[in-house]
Amino acid sequence: MKQVLCALLCAVALISVTASAADNETIRLGVNTAVSGAKIDRHIFGQFAEHLGRGIYEGVWVGPDSKIPNTRGIRNDVVAALKAIKVPNVRWPGGCFADEYHWRNGIGPRDKRPATLNPNWGGVIEPNTFGTHEFMDFVQQIGAEAYLSINVGSGTPAEAADWLEYLTTSQPTALAKERAANGHPEPYPVALLGIGNESWGCGGSMTPDEYVNHLKVYARYARNYNTAKPMRRVAVGPDGPDTGYTEAVMKAWKNKTWAWDIEGLSLHSYTVVKWPPAFKATGFGESEYATMLKATLNMENLVSTHSAVMDRYDPDKKIPLVVDEWGAWLAATPGSPEGFLEQQNSQRDALIAALNLNIFARHADRVRVANIAQMVNVLQAMIFTRQEKMLLTPTYHIFKMYVPFQDATLVPIELPAGAYKVGDIELPRVDAIAARDAGGKLWLSLTNLDPNRVATVDVEVAGAGIRRAVGETLVAPKIDSVNTFEAPGTVVPKPFSARASGKKLPLKLAPASVTVVALE
Ligand code: AHR
Numbered sequence: 001m002k003q004v005l006c007a008l009l010c011a012v013a014l015i016s017v018t019a020s021a022a023d024n025e026t027i028r029l030g031v032n033t034a035v036s037g038a039k040i041d042r043h044i045f046g047q048f049a050e051h052l053g054r055g056i057y058e059g060v061w062v063g064p065d066s067k068i069p070n071t072r073g074i075r076n077d078v079v080a081a082l083k084a085i086k087v088p089n090v091r092w093p094g095g096c097f098a099d100e101y102h103w104r105n106g107i108g109p110r111d112k113r114p115a116t117l118n119p120n121w122g123g124v125i126e127p128n129t130f131g132t133h134e135f136m137d138f139v140q141q142i143g144a145e146a147y148l149s150i151n152v153g154s155g156t157p158a159e160a161a162d163w164l165e166y167l168t169t170s171q172p173t174a175l176a177k178e179r180a181a182n183g184h185p186e187p188y189p190v191a192l193l194g195i196g197n198e199s200w201g202c203g204g205s206m207t208p209d210e211y212v213n214h215l216k217v218y219a220r221y222a223r224n225y226n227t228a229k230p231m232r233r234v235a236v237g238p239d240g241p242d243t244g245y246t247e248a249v250m251k252a253w254k255n256k257t258w259a260w261d262i263e264g265l266s267l268h269s270y271t272v273v274k275w276p277p278a279f280k281a282t283g284f285g286e287s288e289y290a291t292m293l294k295a296t297l298n299m300e301n302l303v304s305t306h307s308a309v310m311d312r313y314d315p316d317k318k319i320p321l322v323v324d325e326w327g328a329w330l331a332a333t334p335g336s337p338e339g340f341l342e343q344q345n346s347q348r349d350a351l352i353a354a355l356n357l358n359i360f361a362r363h364a365d366r367v368r369v370a371n372i373a374q375m376v377n378v379l380q381a382m383i384f385t386r387q388e389k390m391l392l393t394p395t396y397h398i399f400k401m402y403v404p405f406q407d408a409t410l411v412p413i414e415l416p417a418g419a420y421k422v423g424d425i426e427l428p429r430v431d432a433i434a435a436r437d438a439g440g441k442l443w444l445s446l447t448n449l450d451p452n453r454v455a456t457v458d459v460e461v462a463g464a465g466i467r468r469a470v471g472e473t474l475v476a477p478k479i480d481s482v483n484t485f486e487a488p489g490t491v492v493p494k495p496f497s498a499r500a501s502g503k504k505l506p507l508k509l510a511p512a513s514v515t516v517v518a519l520e
Contacts, residue, residue, distance in 0.1 A: 026506070030414040031434050031461040031519075033442065037410030038364035040435055041320075042088040044357065045399060045406060046147065047375040047382070048325060050095035051130075052121040053340030059376030059385050060138060061130040068388045073129075074138050077390040078376060081383055082142040085399040086406060089191055091147040091324055091371045092135050096120040096202035098194070099153030103163045106131020107182055120202060122339030132167065136188050145191035147324070147371070150222055152196030152214050152236075153204040161221040164190070168226040189229030192369065194324065195219055198268060199236040200245060208248030211236055215249065219260040234264035234322050234369075238306055246306050250313035264322040264369060267306055270379075271296045271352055272329040281330040281344035282480045286451060289348050289479045289512075290425045292328065293449055296352045297427065299326070299359045307366045320368035323360065327373045327380030327395075328352050341378050345393035345483075347476035347491055347512055349380055353398040354447045354514040357405075358433045364410050372399075386485055393483060394491040397474050401493055401516040404443045408435035411442065420450035430455050430509065442519040444469070448509035451479045459505040461519060466505055469498045471517030475510040 049055055062068045062075050069076045093101050097120055105114050105128045113128040139146050148167075150160040166175040167188045179185070195218045197203045199211045206214065215235050224231035235249045249265055273279050273295050279288055306321060328349050329341075336342035353372070360367040372395070376383045382396040411434040418429035432446045442464070448455040459469070472493035481490050496515055498507050509515055 025418065026456045026458050027418050027430055028416065029432060029446075029457050029459045031442070031444070031459065032412045032414070033436075033461060033464055035412050036436075037412060040361045040364045040405050040408050040410055041368040042086070042406035043369040044323075044360045044364075044367060045085070045087070045402065046089040046091065046324070046369060046371040047082075047087050047144075048091040048095070048371040048373045049375045050378065051093050051097045051101070051118060051126060052095060052374065052378050053337065053342060054377040054385065055374055056130050057127070058387075059378075059383070061134060063129065071141060072137055073134060074141055075385070075390075078383055078385065079138075079141045081390065081392060081396070082144075082375070085382070085396065086403050087142055087144040088406070089145040089147045089369070089371070090139050090142075090375065091149060091192070091194065094149055094197055095325075096197065098149035098197045099151050099155070099203040101151050102155065102159065103132055103166075107133065107166075107178075120339075121341075122337055132163075133182060133184060136184070146189065147192035147194065148190055149194035149197050150218065152199060152218055153202070157217050157221045160218055161223065164193070164222045164224060168224050168231075170225070187226045189226055190224060190231050191229065192232050192234055192264070193222060193224070194234045194236075194266065195222070195262070196236045198239065200239055203236065208244045211245065212248050212252045215252070215262070216260045219262055232263035233261070234266050234324065235262045237265040237267050237321070240269055241302060241305060243305065243309050246309045250310055250319070253319065254313040262319065264320050265310065266322045266324050267302065268325040269299060269302050269323070270325065270327060270329040270373070277329045277331055279330050281333065282346055282482055284348075284480055286422050286479070289451060290420075290422045290427060292348060293351060293355065293427055294425050296328075296355045297359075299356055303359060303363045303367060307363060310366065317365055321363075321366045323367060323370040325373045326356055326370060329379055343379060345381060345384075345395050346480045347394055347474070348479050350394035350398050350474050350491065350514055351447055351449065351512060353380070353395045354402075354445065355431055357398070357402055358431055358445065358447070361405065361410060361433045361435070384485075389485050391483055391485055391488050394474065394476070397491065397493050398514060401472055401474065401514065402445065404437050404441070404516070404518070405433070405435050405445070408437045408443060410435050418455070430457060443516065444519060445514065445516045446507065446509055447514045448511060451512040453511055455509040457507045457509060459507060459519070460503055461505075464519075466519045467500050468520050469496070469505055469507060469517035470520060471496050471515065473510065473513050473515040475513040479512050
């Protein structure tokens with residue numbers, strides 16, 4: 001089987017995945033520095049924070065009177081951890097929650113805000129103590145940009161238009177004065193605006209054509225008045241492989257009038273093998289490990305399929321594909337509250353994150369925003385909190401290791417990847433990307449999918465005298481190893497280095513590991 005993954009209009013072969021390489025053969029990875037790929041937009045490392053379970057309340061917001069150290073109610077430990085991974089944007093307030101969210105409930109004095117319900121997620125009380133100003137304060141504290149989702153499902157165009165005016169105008173309108181009275185005279189910057197969420201499902205069960213009718217109205221009236229910060233409007237797009245929304249939205253965009261526009265199309269796709277999610281987050285065997293990795297690699301097909309449809313309407317790739325919900329969705333932690341979507345996070349999740357990020361990077365010309373679901377305490381989280389304690393997950397460590405790839409330029413590689421087989425499943429043994437950062441340094445990320453064998457990869461960089469590789473590797477005692485509050489250091493990156501021998505730089509990758517190195 002020979003499969004060529006192509007991210008540069010297929011002008012250059014980036015990765016040649018050849019499963020016929022002998023089992024224990026050294027794998028050759030050729031880096032072609034003569035060719036430059038697309039920029040890997042830092043926004044593919046975005047986060048998603050929904051009012052869901054302990055994602056916001058406790059996870060981010062503890063309130064100014066909490067004993068947990070905080071700045072204006074936002075926990076300091078979480079802010080510091082997120083700053084370290086250079087989060088480019090945070091999508092908020094949902095998710096399904098967004099299409100039932102009424103922004104006015106979340107402004108003004110906190111003790112006067114109404115208690116409402118969160119019917120999507122456990123039917124719990126939503127106190128509305130974390131609202132617009134608290135969110136904008138939070139993203140400012142972590143150095144990220146705001147990605148807001150407006151309520152199309154149960155809201156009105158007027159409600160969305162008012163929210164945007166409230167947030168972004170510098171003119172002395174009644175809404176701007178209300179914003180100032182609530183503590184923020186300056187207009188806020190809103191970088192991204194989602195026009196609805198999953199409008200084919202929890203966001204209103206609309207057909208593609210019904211949604212397009214709504215899209216045109218909201219895209220017209222939800223205006224950004226902050227000229228200092230351009231805002232990109234993101235239309236709801238496909239659910240998995242179904243191209244109905246992709247076709248309808250892109251066709252409407254191609255035929256758009258002066259009266260409306262969009263600057264992004266969303267794709268949601270989780271790594272979930274059975275529905276409802278039944279695969280365990282810990283205590284799984286090799287078969288479930290490989291099944292989840294195989295399902296993850298299907299992101300490649302999804303992105304290619306939707307990109308191909310988009311190419312027909314938008315050959316210049318003006319509209320990014322925004323993968324604003326992705327990640328592993330597993331069986332909930334036993335004993336956790338119904339609807340809170342709490343799950344442990346293992347070394348397998350670390351590989352799932354790396355494989356997805358590699359796919360987005362290879363499609364950097366089209367995938368320019370992505371948001372893992374979700375940031376804290378929910379689904380494939382970066383961070384867990386337990387009252388005053390905070391814990392970093394294996395997925396967090398991948399995002400930290402990948403910081404050098406933010407806004408780096410993709411460099412084509414050639415990789416006969418070998419095969420990892422278990423039962424009927426055959427996967428590439430190794431997956432990799434290369435990129436050059438703004439300072440000219442060359443970076444490699446390599447994932448050894450095989451949990452049983454060390455992979456030896458001989459790196460060859462044509463035309464560059466590489467002497468060594470220096471970086472980190474994330475390796476764990478077992479494929480289902482996790483970090484816990486009692487043992488937080490089970491899965492943490494370890495230093496990694498290798499020296500060149502002649503023209504070859506041999507890298508020994510531990511089983512089921514992710515390694516990121518700078519080539520010097
Ligand atoms: O991330 C959890 C939920 O998954 C989101 O609210 C929804 O958009 C998706 O179905």
